Amino acid sequence: MRYSPLLTDLYELTMLAGYLEEGMTEQHATFDLFFRTNPYEGGYAIFAGLAPALEYLENLRFTPEELVYLTTLGLFTPRFIEFLRDFRFRGRVTAPPEGTVVFAGEPILSVEGSLAEAQFVETGLLTIINYQTLVATKAARMVHAAAGGTVVEFGLRRAHGPNGGLSCARAATVGGVRGSSNVLAGMEYGIPVRGTQAHSWVMAFPDELTSFRAYASAFPDSTILLVDTWDTLGSGVPHAITVARELRERGNELQGIRIDSGDLVYLSRQARTMLDDAGFPGVRIVGSNDLDEYLIDSMKNEGSRIDIYGVGTRLAVCSGPGGGALGGVYKLTELEGRPTLKRSEDPAKSTLPGRKEVRRGMSADGRFLQDVICTPGEEPAPGDTVYDPYNPLRQVALPAGIRWSRLGKTVMEDGVRCGGEESLEVMADRSHREVALLPEGCERLTNPHRYKVSVSKRLQALREELLAQINNQTTIHRDGQDKQE
Amino acid sequence: MRYSPLLTDLYELTMLAGYLEEGMTEQHATFDLFFRTNPYEGGYAIFAGLAPALEYLENLRFTPEELVYLTTLGLFTPRFIEFLRDFRFRGRVTAPPEGTVVFAGEPILSVEGSLAEAQFVETGLLTIINYQTLVATKAARMVHAAAGGTVVEFGLRRAHGPNGGLSCARAATVGGVRGSSNVLAGMEYGIPVRGTQAHSWVMAFPDELTSFRAYASAFPDSTILLVDTWDTLGSGVPHAITVARELRERGNELQGIRIDSGDLVYLSRQARTMLDDAGFPGVRIVGSNDLDEYLIDSMKNEGSRIDIYGVGTRLAVCSGPGGGALGGVYKLTELEGRPTLKRSEDPAKSTLPGRKEVRRGMSADGRFLQDVICTPGEEPAPGDTVYDPYNPLRQVALPAGIRWSRLGKTVMEDGVRCGGEESLEVMADRSHREVALLPEGCERLTNPHRYKVSVSKRLQALREELLAQINNQTTIHRDGQDKQE
Numbered sequence: 029m030r031y032s033p034l035l036t037d038l039y040e041l042t043m044l045a046g047y048l049e050e051g052m053t054e055q056h057a058t059f060d061l062f063f064r065t066n067p068y069e070g071g072y073a074i075f076a077g078l079a080p081a082l083e084y085l086e087n088l089r090f091t092p093e094e095l096v097y098l099t100t101l102g103l104f105t106p107r108f109i110e111f112l113r114d115f116r117f118r119g120r121v122t123a124p125p126e127g128t129v130v131f132a133g134e135p136i137l138s139v140e141g142s143l144a145e146a147q148f149v150e151t152g153l154l155t156i157i158n159y160q161t162l163v164a165t166k167a168a169r170m171v172h173a174a175a176g177g178t179v180v181e182f183g184l185r186r187a188h189g190p191n192g193g194l195s196c197a198r199a200a201t202v203g204g205v206r207g208s209s210n211v212l213a214g215m216e217y218g219i220p221v222r223g224t225q226a227h228s229w230v231m232a233f234p235d236e237l238t239s240f241r242a243y244a245s246a247f248p249d250s251t252i253l254l255v256d257t258w259d260t261l262g263s264g265v266p267h268a269i270t271v272a273r274e275l276r277e278r279g280n281e282l283q284g285i286r287i288d289s290g291d292l293v294y295l296s297r298q299a300r301t302m303l304d305d306a307g308f309p310g311v312r313i314v315g316s317n318d319l320d321e322y323l324i325d326s327m328k329n330e331g332s333r334i335d336i337y338g339v340g341t342r343l344a345v346c347s348g349p350g351g352g353a354l355g356g357v358y359k360l361t362e363l364e365g366r367p368t369l370k371r372s373e374d375p376a377k378s379t380l381p382g383r384k385e386v387r388r389g390m391s392a393d394g395r396f397l398q399d400v401i402c403t404p405g406e407e408p409a410p411g412d413t414v415y416d417p418y419n420p421l422r423q424v425a426l427p428a429g430i431r432w433s434r435l436g437k438t439v440m441e442d443g444v445r446c447g448g449e450e451s452l453e454v455m456a457d458r459s460h461r462e463v464a465l466l467p468e469g470c471e472r473l474t475n476p477h478r479y480k481v482s483v484s485k486r487l488q489a490l491r492e493e494l495l496a497q498i499n500n501q502t503t504i505h506r507d508g509q510d511k512q513e
Numbered sequence: 514m515r516y517s518p519l520l521t522d523l524y525e526l527t528m529l530a531g532y533l534e535e536g537m538t539e540q541h542a543t544f545d546l547f548f549r550t551n552p553y554e555g556g557y558a559i560f561a562g563l564a565p566a567l568e569y570l571e572n573l574r575f576t577p578e579e580l581v582y583l584t585t586l587g588l589f590t591p592r593f594i595e596f597l598r599d600f601r602f603r604g605r606v607t608a609p610p611e612g613t614v615v616f617a618g619e620p621i622l623s624v625e626g627s628l629a630e631a632q633f634v635e636t637g638l639l640t641i642i643n644y645q646t647l648v649a650t651k652a653a654r655m656v657h658a659a660a661g662g663t664v665v666e667f668g669l670r671r672a673h674g675p676n677g678g679l680s681c682a683r684a685a686t687v688g689g690v691r692g693s694s695n696v697l698a699g700m701e702y703g704i705p706v707r708g709t710q711a712h713s714w715v716m717a718f719p720d721e722l723t724s725f726r727a728y729a730s731a732f733p734d735s736t737i738l739l740v741d742t743w744d745t746l747g748s749g750v751p752h753a754i755t756v757a758r759e760l761r762e763r764g765n766e767l768q769g770i771r772i773d774s775g776d777l778v779y780l781s782r783q784a785r786t787m788l789d790d791a792g793f794p795g796v797r798i799v800g801s802n803d804l805d806e807y808l809i810d811s812m813k814n815e816g817s818r819i820d821i822y823g824v825g826t827r828l829a830v831c832s833g834p835g836g837g838a839l840g841g842v843y844k845l846t847e848l849e850g851r852p853t854l855k856r857s858e859d860p861a862k863s864t865l866p867g868r869k870e871v872r873r874g875m876s877a878d879g880r881f882l883q884d885v886i887c888t889p890g891e892e893p894a895p896g897d898t899v900y901d902p903y904n905p906l907r908q909v910a911l912p913a914g915i916r917w918s919r920l921g922k923t924v925m926e927d928g929v930r931c932g933g934e935e936s937l938e939v940m941a942d943r944s945h946r947e948v949a950l951l952p953e954g955c956e957r958l959t960n961p962h963r964y965k966v967s968v969s970k971r972l973q974a975l976r977e978e979l980l981a982q983i984n985n986q987t988t989i990h991r992d993g994q995d996k997q998e
């Protein structure tokens with residue numbers, strides 16, 4: 029699918045035009061992409077969307093029609109339009125692989141290149157990474173809550189888009205969901221597709237049993253019957269058992285039943301007993317109806333007998349604390365070797381200046397202990413003081429015995445992807461493995477243990493130095509303003 | 514943009530294959546699209562997404578590559594794949610025009626055609642209509658809260674997609690938003706595009722004043738300056754005033770300033786005074802930072818001096834009660850002339866059977882009074898009993914003096930659109946006009962007055978007749994089940 033370069037905010041173009049006027053387009057710039065709070069007030073996020081983001085960068089070019097449209101806006105000079113005609117992304121991208129566990133405050137993707145190219149791709153990168161990371165995290169939370177049960181994705185009809193459902197299915201797979209109802213996601217990404225029938229199928233026949241028999245006859249190897257159109261336990265499950273017997277007589281097995289309304293805990297327990305008593309312990313129970321990680325968790329605790337959780341709306345729209353959006357931002361951190369910083373009244377919104385590397389500290393047995401955001405090449409060492417990014421008064425010394433790895437690696441150089449593309453299965457394995465390596469309590473759905481992310485001594489010193497410079501400047505301005513009053 | 518027919522749930526295809534096996538594909542079917550609760554717990558919704566939905570229907574066809582993919586799934590017979598090769602939508606669609614005020618419980622779009630075509634388009638229609646109606650409604654609420662202020666849309670980077678932002682910009686325009694940062698939406702839909710610079714622009718220069726001057730020099734007629742990078746009142750606004758003076762000396766006017774953080778009420782009031790005192794009452798103030806209708810309303814009440822509200826995240830992801838999704842559903846209501854009904858334990862989930870027409874009752878001066886869902890051709894008359902759709906014990910007689918109009922009209926016949934396409938401006942005018950025609954209190958943001966939507970006497974009788982039939986059937990089944998135990 030082509031990702032138009034016009035799928036961007038106008039200000040990326042007006043800034044580019046301004047940089048061209050000022051002769052600044054070729055200045056060397058670094059931008060960091062990060063988010064300020066973990067999604068869903070949880071303890072972690074699952075990084076996703078990198079491969080589509082790199083595809084966007086590699087194929088970035090304006091069509092003649094797009095340039096004609098930009099000309100009609102009356103904002104841009106012919107020289108700028110010509111500049112766009114040959115515009116490409118030729119920079120460097122650093123990021124961890126998809127499926128990696130990441131945390132608020134640390135750069136999850138960095139772009140180095142000319143000011144023009146590195147600035148322009150802001151909106152495109154944010155659009156792709158924000159949503160996919162949000163979905164992958166939601167999916168991982170649901171899979172964790174299902175505690176061994178299978179989670180499949182049915183959210184297309186409520187996804188934002190039209191093609192939000194496509195990104196949803198991809199990112200949900202990175203987060204551990206196994207299968208989607210979305211057929212295009214199956215074709216594009218090789219995701220296993222799942223689905224059987226809607227209530228309208230049952231209603232299209234003279235009665236429920238006839239509708240079940242017709243479906244089983246068309247799909248003898250893969251039938252899951254929707255049993256709640258009229259009366260789940262009174263007619264749906266008994267009819268499903270009748271059809272299961274008929275299938276078995278012909279050498280096939282009914283695969284499952286689906287319950288889409290009512291008290292899923294009660295109904296799944298009753299249905300399980302009825303199926304077992306009738307000799308069908310292998311028929312699986314699919315439950316759906318506005319499920320999310322909290323409901324799955326509570327149903328598990330109440331003894332639900334659901335084997336497969338069909339999740340739709342709340343995965344696709346990423347509902348929950350935080351309101352459906354990952355607040356990923358993309359900030360200039362260095363220009364022509366000069367580190368830059370955005371100060372804010374809110375210390376949490378002041379950025380970390382300069383190029384950086386995230387180091388992940390692990391125990392001898394590989395469990396995650398803490399992350400430190402460092403300046404390039406800086407090696408965390410025992411005894412080093414590190415700082416809370418939001419409150420520099422909170423500082424601790426690093427203990428001994430930590431193994432340090434580097435979170436990001438170069439994934440694009442000179443606008444060309446480095447190395448091959450990973451499969452979604454590899455990413456899903458990674459997210460599953462890494463969530464299990466978190467310190468105890470970080471995977472909790474609410475009020476999780478807070479994973480420690482710190483700022484290194486050298487980075488903290490740089491930040492303080494720049495803040496002092498800005499304070500000097502604004503003091504001067506305030507004085508000037510006072511004189512005018 | 515092509516909308517692949519594979520952007521659908523697998524079960525639409527398995528059901529189609531089943532209908533083909535059963536020889537049912539050509540049965541004449543009617544489906545209704547409706548939602549069960551108004552979005553955001555509000556008093557109304559703005560219908561949007563019809564033109565893209567009709568475009569999807571008109572162009573529905575499978576490519577050879579898509580058919581090859583479906584073959585590889587191992588689910589479908591060669592006969593079914595051949596059936597899909599010539600599959601088109603040739604049915605009828607009935608709907609109100611976009612921008613129409615609609616309510617929970619009433620059909621907002623109906624599809625009549627062969628069972629195959631009418632069933633298959635379920636997911637595609639829901640994906641398009643659900644999100645666009647949700648956005649248009651959110652936009653209308655924000656525009657209402659802004660009470661004469663302008664609202665523009667900046668949500669692309671947080672939209673779901675990648676191209677959710679494109680639908681967002683379109684639907685927001687239907688709801689009354691005037692302008693978007695999304696350049697592709699400008700090209701595709703002729704929406705005015707808006708935007709100036711990001712914090713990174715300011716940070717890319719040695720100091721703020723230099724950055725402001727550079728921007729004003731590149732765009733002397735359309736400059737809006739972002740004043741909150743370091744210190745809104747201490748440096749941002751004073752520097753903007755300096756640049757406004759310099760622009761005026763050259764015969765231009767600064768268009769505005771933008772504040773993106775902090776206490777927008779306080780800052781906008783202070784900035785307004787500073788700008789006015791300096792002789793720039795025409796410089797407008799743009800406010801942004803996670804705004805929604807509730808914040809806009811509260812800021813208005815507190816004396817905010819913001820002229821233009823930039824809304825992003827909360828519009829694009831439709832945050833608020835309801836969690837980012839319109840629960841639109843698509844239900845079979847008639848097959849081969851036989852009305853169908855889905856019963857549910859929850860009376861609110863029992864559907865209304867058969868083909869229907871929504872009649873809107875208006876006062877002599879055109880204000881909306883109430884809607885009645887009727888059987889085809891049924892004319893509401895004074896004294897007729899009408900019923901609450903969720904509680905048939907609640908019934909009233911229709912008063913005299915009501916003018917009745919028909920909400921929907923035929924917008925597609927034999928798979929071809931009827932009449933020309935409306936402009937987004939016409940739709941926006943309609944939504945604005947119709948919100949103003951609502952009974953007092955229906956437009957309230959929280960706890961609104963509930964607009965009356967009733968079921969006609971004839972439709973209620975049909976519903977009760979079918980429910981009695983189903984109760985008979987399930988009683989028989991329950992007896993059968995009892996005997997097995």
